[in-house]
Structures are given as structure tokens and as C-alpha cells.
Amino acid sequence: xxxxxxxxxxxxxxxxxxxxxxxxxxxxxxxxxxxxxxxxxxxxxxxxxxxxxxxxxxxxxxxxxxxxxxxxxxxxxxxxxxxxxxxxxxxxxx
Numbered sequence: 001x002x003x004x005x006x007x008x009x010x011x012x013x014x015x016x017x018x019x020x021x022x023x024x025x026x027x028x029x030x031x032x033x034x035x036x037x038x039x040x041x042x043x044x045x046x047x048x049x050x051x052x053x054x055x056x057x058x059x060x061x062x063x064x065x066x067x068x069x070x071x072x073x074x075x076x077x078x079x080x081x082x083x084x085x086x087x088x089x090x091x092x093x094x
Contacts, residue, residue, distance in 0.1 A: 035076050042066075046081045047088070058085060 036043070046065050050058045062081050066074045 036080055039073075039077050039080060042077060043081050043084055046077075047084050050085060051088070058082075 042065060046062055049061050049065075050056075053061065062078055066077050069077060
């Protein structure tokens with residue numbers, strides 16, 4: 001047929017559709033939790049130690065990791081670590 005208009009129309013249709021899907025997905029995304037990102041390594045280490053030392057009390061392990069933190073940071077780390085520990089089940093891999 002040698003008609004490039006059809007290919008152009010298909011390309012424009014696909015591009016517009018893709019753009020609409022991207023905008024829909026972008027609106028659904030949740031902003032990352034800054035505190036969770038900031039304390040990610042510490043929380044990961046806390047969870048690891050709780051799992052590796054089941055004979056110890058989890059709260060004691062958490063306390064040992066947050067000794068040098070400020071009071072407001074301590075409360076945030078405790079809350080985040082406990083939340084992560086509650087999520088653990090057989091299917092979770094750390």
C-alpha cells in the first residue's frame with residue numbers, strides 16, 4: 001500500500017494510550033516513607049538479630065540497637081521495627 005499515514009496513526013494512538021496509562025499509574029503511586037528509608041539498614045539489622053536469636057526478647061534487641069539515637073528517632077525506629085516484625089511469616093525472605 002505504501003501509505004505511511006496508517007502507521008503514523010497507529011503510532012500516535014499507541015503513544016496516547018501509553019501516556020494515559022502512565023498517568024493513571026503515576027497517580028496511584030504512594031510517596032516513599034522517608035523515615036522507613038532513613039532507618040532501613042538499622043531496621044533490617046534489628047529484624048535479622050531477632051530472627052537469629054529467638055531466645056532473646058525482641059524489645060531488648062531493639063533497645064540495644066537504638067541506644068545512641070535521639071528520643072524521637074527511638075520511637076520511630078521502635079514502631080517501624082515492630083511493624084516489620086509483625087509482617088514476618090513463613091513466606092517472607094529477608
